[in-house]
Amino acid sequence: MATAETIERKTTGKVRAHQTQNEGLVFEKSSPGKKAYKMPPLDVPAVDASSLLGKSHRDKRAELPELSEIEIIRHFTRLSTWNYAIDLGMYPLGSCTMKYNPRVNEFVARIEGLADAHPYRPESLAQGILDVMDLLQHCLLDITGMEAITLQPAAGAHGEFTGILLVRAWHESQGNARKKVLIPDSAHGTNPATAAICGYAVENLKSNADGGIDLEALERQVDEETAALMLTNPSTIGVFESQIHKIAEILHAKGALLYMDGANMNALVGKVRPGDFGVDVMHLNLHKTFSTPHGGGGPGSGPVACKGFLEPFLPIPVLVKKEDGTKGWNYDRPKSVGRVRAFYGNVGMFIRAMAYILANGPDGLRQTTEDAVLNANYIRRKLEDLYELPYKTASMHEVVFSDKKQAAKGIKTGDIAKRLIDYGFHPYTVSFPLIVHGALMIEPTESESLEELDLFVEAMRSIAKEVEETPELVKSAPHSTRVSRLDEVQAARKPILRWRPSEN
Amino acid sequence: MRYLPKSPAEREQMLAEIGAKSIDDLFSVIPAEYRLNRDLDVPRQQGESEIIDYFKAAGQKNATNFASFLGAGAYRHYRPVIIDSLVQRGEFLTSYTPYQAEITQGTLQAIFEFQTMIAELTGMDVANASMYDGSTGAAEAVMMAVRVTGRHKAVVARTVHPEYREVMATYAKHQGLPSTLVGYDRETGRVDLKALEAEVTEETAAVLVQSPNFFGTIEDIPAIAEIAHKKGALLIVSIAEAVSLGVVRAPVEADIVSMEAQSFGVALSYGGPFCGVIAAKEAYLRQMPGRLVGQTVDHDGNRGFVLTLSTREQHIRREKATSNICTNQALVALMATIFLTVYGKEGIRELAEHNLAKADYAAKTLAEQAGTKLLFNSAPRFHEFVLETAESPALWGPRLLDEKIVGGVELSRWYPELGNATLWCATEVNTREQIDAAAKVLAAGLVEA
Numbered sequence: 001m002a003t004a005e006t007i008e009r010k011t012t013g014k015v016r017a018h019q020t021q022n023e024g025l026v027f028e029k030s031s032p033g034k035k036a037y038k039m040p041p042l043d044v045p046a047v048d049a050s051s052l053l054g055k056s057h058r059d060k061r062a063e064l065p066e067l068s069e070i071e072i073i074r075h076f077t078r079l080s081t082w083n084y085a086i087d088l089g090m091y092p093l094g095s096c097t098m099k100y101n102p103r104v105n106e107f108v109a110r111i112e113g114l115a116d117a118h119p120y121r122p123e124s125l126a127q128g129i130l131d132v133m134d135l136l137q138h139c140l141l142d143i144t145g146m147e148a149i150t151l152q153p154a155a156g157a158h159g160e161f162t163g164i165l166l167v168r169a170w171h172e173s174q175g176n177a178r179k180k181v182l183i184p185d186s187a188h189g190t191n192p193a194t195a196a197i198c199g200y201a202v203e204n205l206k207s208n209a210d211g212g213i214d215l216e217a218l219e220r221q222v223d224e225e226t227a228a229l230m231l232t233n234p235s236t237i238g239v240f241e242s243q244i245h246k247i248a249e250i251l252h253a254k255g256a257l258l259y260m261d262g263a264n265m266n267a268l269v270g271k272v273r274p275g276d277f278g279v280d281v282m283h284l285n286l287h288k289t290f291s292t293p294h295g296g297g298g299p300g301s302g303p304v305a306c307k308g309f310l311e312p313f314l315p316i317p318v319l320v321k322k323e324d325g326t327k328g329w330n331y332d333r334p335k336s337v338g339r340v341r342a343f344y345g346n347v348g349m350f351i352r353a354m355a356y357i358l359a360n361g362p363d364g365l366r367q368t369t370e371d372a373v374l375n376a377n378y379i380r381r382k383l384e385d386l387y388e389l390p391y392k393t394a395s396m397h398e399v400v401f402s403d404k405k406q407a408a409k410g411i412k413t414g415d416i417a418k419r420l421i422d423y424g425f426h427p428y429t430v431s432f433p434l435i436v437h438g439a440l441m442i443e444p445t446e447s448e449s450l451e452e453l454d455l456f457v458e459a460m461r462s463i464a465k466e467v468e469e470t471p472e473l474v475k476s477a478p479h480s481t482r483v484s485r486l487d488e489v490q491a492a493r494k495p496i497l498r499w500r501p502s503e504n
Numbered sequence: 505m506r507y508l509p510k511s512p513a514e515r516e517q518m519l520a521e522i523g524a525k526s527i528d529d530l531f532s533v534i535p536a537e538y539r540l541n542r543d544l545d546v547p548r549q550q551g552e553s554e555i556i557d558y559f560k561a562a563g564q565k566n567a568t569n570f571a572s573f574l575g576a577g578a579y580r581h582y583r584p585v586i587i588d589s590l591v592q593r594g595e596f597l598t599s600y601t602p603y604q605a606e607i608t609q610g611t612l613q614a615i616f617e618f619q620t621m622i623a624e625l626t627g628m629d630v631a632n633a634s635m636y637d638g639s640t641g642a643a644e645a646v647m648m649a650v651r652v653t654g655r656h657k658a659v660v661a662r663t664v665h666p667e668y669r670e671v672m673a674t675y676a677k678h679q680g681l682p683s684t685l686v687g688y689d690r691e692t693g694r695v696d697l698k699a700l701e702a703e704v705t706e707e708t709a710a711v712l713v714q715s716p717n718f719f720g721t722i723e724d725i726p727a728i729a730e731i732a733h734k735k736g737a738l739l740i741v742s743i744a745e746a747v748s749l750g751v752v753r754a755p756v757e758a759d760i761v762s763m764e765a766q767s768f769g770v771a772l773s774y775g776g777p778f779c780g781v782i783a784a785k786e787a788y789l790r791q792m793p794g795r796l797v798g799q800t801v802d803h804d805g806n807r808g809f810v811l812t813l814s815t816r817e818q819h820i821r822r823e824k825a826t827s828n829i830c831t832n833q834a835l836v837a838l839m840a841t842i843f844l845t846v847y848g849k850e851g852i853r854e855l856a857e858h859n860l861a862k863a864d865y866a867a868k869t870l871a872e873q874a875g876t877k878l879l880f881n882s883a884p885r886f887h888e889f890v891l892e893t894a895e896s897p898a899l900w901g902p903r904l905l906d907e908k909i910v911g912g913v914e915l916s917r918w919y920p921e922l923g924n925a926t927l928w929c930a931t932e933v934n935t936r937e938q939i940d941a942a943a944k945v946l947a948a949g950l951v952e953a
Contacts, residue, residue, distance in 0.1 A: 006610050007809060019734070023613075025613070025617060025620075026617050026845055027617070027620065030848070030849075032849075034848075035848065035850065035851065036584075036712030036845070036846045036847075036848065036851075037584065037846050037847050037848075037851045037855075037856055039851075039855065039858055039932070040932075042858055042861055043935060043936040043937075044861050044862055044864075044936050044939075045864075045865060046857075046861055047857070047860055047861045047864050048787055049751050049856075049857050050858055052860060052884060053722065053751065053752065053753075053860075053884045054862065055724075056722040056751055056752055056753050056884045057751065057752070057753060058749070058750070058751055058753045058754065059753070060754075060854075061849055061853060062621070062623075062624040062625045062749065062754075062849065062852065063624050063849065064621060064844055064847070064848045064849040065845055065848055065849070066848040066849050066850065067845060067848065069586065069846070070584060072842065072845050073586060073589070073590070073847060075845070076590045076593075076596075076614065076838075076842060077590070077593065079610035079611075079612075079613055079739075080590075080593045080595035080596050080611070080944065081595060081596040082595075082607075082608075082610040082613075082730070083596065083599045083607065083609070083610040083611055083612065084595075084604070084607035084608065085595045085596075085597070085598040085599045085922065086594070086598035086599075086600065086881075087594030087595065087597075087598045088594070088595070090887045091600065093600060093765055093817055094814065094936065096600060098598075098600060100507050101597060101598050102507060104552050104556065106557065106592060106597070106916065108556060109556060110557075110558035110588065110771070111559050111562075112568050113562070113563025113564055113565075113566040113567070113568045114559065114562060114563045114773070114774070115771040115772070115773055116568075116573045116771065116772055117566055117730075117772060117773065117774040118572060118578055118580070118772050118773070118774070118910070119577075119578050119720075120563035120574050120576055120578070120907070120913050121566075121570075121572070121910055122575065122901075123911065124905075125566060125567040125570065125910070126774065127565050127566065128561070128562035128563055128564065128565030128566035128568055129774050131562055132559070132562050133684070135547075138544045138545075139544075139545075139547075142544050142545040142546060142941075143544055143726075152636065152642065154636035154776065154777070154833075155636060155828065155829070155830065155832075156520035156816070156828075156831060157637060157828045157829055157831065158640070160528055160828065161828060165674070165678075168678065187819075188819075188830075189819040189820070189821070189822045189825070189830075190818050190819075190828050190830050192818075192822040192823035193818035193821070193822060193823055193825040193827070193828035195823065196824075196825075196828075196830055197647075197675070197678070197679065198678050199678030199679060199829070201841055202822075203825040206613040206753065207579070208556050211786045212650040217842070220595065221557050231845045232581050236609070239533075240534055242533050242534070242535060243763065244910070245536075245538070246536075246680075246934055266856055269544075270536050270540065270543075270544050271531055271540055271756050272531075272534050272540055273538075273540055276538050276540070277535075277538045286833075287831065288745040292600055292906065293508075293597045293835065294598070294599065294600045294601070294835075295591075295596065295599070295834050295835025296596055296599045296600070296601065296602060296608070296614075296615075296829075296834040296835060297600070297601040297611070297633070297634075297795065297831065297832050297833075297834030297835075298634065298777075298832040298834045298835065298836070299636075299776075299777035299832075299833045299834075299835060300831035301777075304725045309631055311702065315674075316670075317879070323923075326710040328515035335897055337674060338673055338677070339639075339667060339671050339674055340640075340668055340671060340674055340846075341636060341637060341639055341671060341776070342577060342637055342638065342639035342665065342668060342671060342775070342931070343577075343578065343667065343773065343774070343775025343776060344775050344776070345775070345776055346776040346777040346839050347669075347773050347774040347775055347776050347777075347779050348773040348886055349773070349776075349777060350774065351559065351802040355559070357547070358545050358547055358550045358554070358555045359505075359507065359549070359550060359552070359555060360505060360507075360549060361508070361547065361548045361549025361550065362543035362544040362546055362548070363505070363543070363549060364507075364508075364549050365505035365544060365546065366543075367505050367542070368505065368507075369506060370527045370530075370531075371508055371510060371515075371679045373530050374515065374518055374522075374527065374530065374533070375518075377522050377524070377530055378518045378521065378522060379520045380522075381521060381523070382521075392534045393533075393541060394530070394532075396530075396533075416627050418605075421604070421607055426600070426604065426607065426794075427508055427604055429666045431894050432813065434514060438666075446507075446508055447507065447508075447509065448509065448613075449509035449510065449514075450510060450514045450517070450518065452509075468813075471853035478606050478607075480751070481606040481607060482606075482609060482806070483605070483606055483609060483802040483804075483808040484605070484606060484802050485802055485803045486605050486800050486808045486809075486810050486811050487800045487801055487802070487803075488800065488812065490800050490801070491798040491799070491800035492798070492812050492813055492815075493813040495617055495630075495789065495796070495812060495813060496798055496799040496800075497616075497623075497630045497631075497633070497796055497797070497798050497799075497812075497865070498616070498619050498620040498624075498630060499616070499617070499620045499791075500621045502602040
């Protein structure tokens with residue numbers, strides 16, 4: 001132990017160990033009779049629940065914890081200190097766009113009249129929120145270069161589902177739903193999973209030597225049974241498909257459509273528009289490009305934008321301007337793919353995304369994209385001598401290295417990632433995309449200062465040196481966390497997915 | 505731009521180190537004909553105070569200070585202040601999905617607590633880390649039942665939330681998963697058990713019901729389970745009003761429960777973000793969609809938590825995954841966890857009993873007025889009830905709005921056979937004064953007529 005501590009104090013970087021509080025499960029802190037609530041007095045006659053509900057009455061109470069308010073505050077505050085977060089430092093997860101989440105977004109999402117609006121309130125009492133949604137739709141359409149949009153999908157994968165349903169509905173209207181969707185081997189796992197739930201067979205498309213779409217292979221594989229290609233652009237190796245117009249042409253020549261996964265839109269906003277380079281339908285991730293918080297895994301929001309010919313198929317309801325100038329919902333759309341979610345989508349995220357767009361304006365959005373690309377290229381330049389760059393193609397907003405040099409010493413991308421934690425950073429995305437063996441996928445976003453970037457570079461360079469000199473130190477990382485090397489095998493083999501009250 | 509942490513000189517310095525002459529060099533890979541050579545058509549860059557003014561104006565245009573009796577899948581409950589204090593801690597708010605367990609133990613333990621609370625409340629063995637909402641959760645639950653049983657038909661009660669049914673239809677359409685609808689008993693508003701029995705066959709994968717159902721009535725879950733299980737089908741119970749579980753018997757006979765947890769401290773926010781969650785019997789665990797947090801130990805024997813059983817998920821399994829879901833509703837699930845900790849074992853019961861009392865008073869008071877009557881009054885209900893009025897809601901609705909009251913939802917939109925019937929919801933936030941005022945407006949129509 002003494003050795004490990006000595007090593008840690010010498011660690012180059014921006015961190016030094018400090019205490020975190022231990023904290024049990026909330027259930028273990030419970031004791032009967034403690035309360036953190038007080039109901040106001042009942043102003044109507046009390047009822048006898050068990051006689052009112054009869055057999056439907058609940059006799060056995062749920063074992064929920066009983067705590068006072070201060071204990072609850074401490075419990076969750078202590079838990080929070082065990083998390084890394086954007087607010088603490090750079091979060092270079094490739095493909096995830098972990099950018100700053102502005103606090104004014106949180107403030108405006110909680111404004112009275114917006115936060116407490118019931119989805120079934122009369123449209124006449126919902127004009128303010130409908131105005132916000134209308135403005136957001138307008139902005140997103142200009143940003144994407146598309147002609148129609150739905151905000152209903154709750155996340156990126158849900159947007160993919162909606163987008164592929166539009167594709168399918170359009171093909172059906174042409175007389176043949178078609179059978180397969182082409183997906184590059186570099187794609188996110190959600191793409192094939194989505195195609196499958198939309199009833200399509202998934203056909204893999206091998207990337208070319210540059211990590212992009214192989215036009216010849218595409219030409220060979222696209223046929224009259226191809227519904228669409230699901231393409232991420234820039235690709236998951238952070239490279240813009242410079243042949244994008246030819247890709248679209250090849251697809252369209254066979255009547256297939258081009259779907260774009262908008263996960264990497266942070267590289268394009270204000271610089272180039274998917275609608276202009278041949279994309280027929282795409283989704284956006286408001287929780288990536290438009291700064292709504294990831295919140296430890298959600299909520300997200302995945303609007304889908306499309307060309308005009310797909311508009312009749314959008315999910316119901318669609319936001320419309322009515323003759324009297326007010327806004328409302330149109331449910332009467334016989335060609336619609338149906339509904340993909342109850343109500344109208346993750347509206348709270350629309351408010352936050354709109355606040356982000358207002359804070360930026362056209363100049364800010366363009367500068368944001370430029371800074372995101374600048375940051376990724378800076379990291380590439382500063383690390384390419386020590387880490388293998390499998391694809392030399394120009395990087396956009398993220399850069400993908402491989403662990404080839406370090407693997408020769410028995411150190412893998414996952415080890416380097418864990419060691420990065422000791423330097424005070426969240427790891428990059430590990431082992432993705434699958435086309436790069438031992439990938440280190442780094443997306444700094446625009447939110448990092450030169451100082452933070454330099455600290456990251458310094459950490460990565462220092463780890464590369466450790467790989468040469470003290471590989472064991474890297475292999476056994478992290479050394480500075482509350483827990484280390486959790487037993488995932490045991491977790492999966494004998495799953496414990498909940499706390500249970502003790503038998504006695 | 506105030507979110508961008510770089511000076512012009514720093515940008516120049518970085519470009520120089522990269523070896524680029526200008527920022528345009530970094531975009532030169534984009535074919536010139538596609539580059540956007542104009543400003544985006546979005547509003548100009550605004551100061552923080554301007555942004556706040558814009559949204560405040562939107563909020564006020566929405567009209568505030570209305571009393572409301574709306575429910576129907578989105579419920580008005582008091583939200584304890586500490587929920588927002590805690591979820592706005594940057595360590596929760598600005599953290600990613602906890603794939604790196606060593607530095608996300610906070611999120612992981614909180615989700616483990618959420619899974620436990622949901623399992624306790626629903627009477628199921630296990631619960632997942634959340635789904636988008638109640639509607640998509642119900643659809644995913646049906647697909648899960650298809651995987652478990654190897655059968656390909658669903659039987660759905662018409663008393664399930666109509667929008668949930670629409671979502672299910674969208675999901676089922678391309679999976680060779682036909683579903684049939686079963687009507688309701690006109691006296692009780694509960695699913696018609698005889699019709700259900702006739703529809704469920706050896707080919708039925710799942711029976712999907714909601715309880716309390718869309719009319720607010722509590723279904724006879726043991727009887728429905730018997731019908732489903734007799735034919736080897738799974739029973740899925742959808743719960744749109746989670747607070748009901750404080751006083752309503754858990755659907756322990758169900759195989760899968762799909763719940764909307766919005767009532768647990770989540771703002772209405774015009775319908776989202778909400779918080780779906782799927783709970784189930786342990787035997788069906790490996791067919792669950794979505795993320796799961798499991799307990800384990802680290803190499804020093806300390807308790808810790810990890811995302812587990814991820815071989816079900818899209819990032820590992822791709823087209824063979826149990827679902828395409830990736831991002832879920834983690835922060836909203838955290839709100840629900842805090843809410844349930846605040847109310848706790850006793851409070852959730854007391855809260856539910858207050859809802860029961862308010863709705864009982866509201867139902868009786870509104871039904872006392874001439875020309876009004878309660879439908880489905882012979883079955884137990886939680887905090888929603890169906891009121892039939894002689895006068896059309898198109899007439900009394902605007903009169904209520906004049907008094908700053910939003911009345912019940914018109915049911916004819918989904919149930920044309922119900923004519924003038926409206927669905928009302930009274931929760932702990934409705935006062936006796938509001939209820940009496942609404943009754944007075946309803947009564948006034950007949951006097952004038």
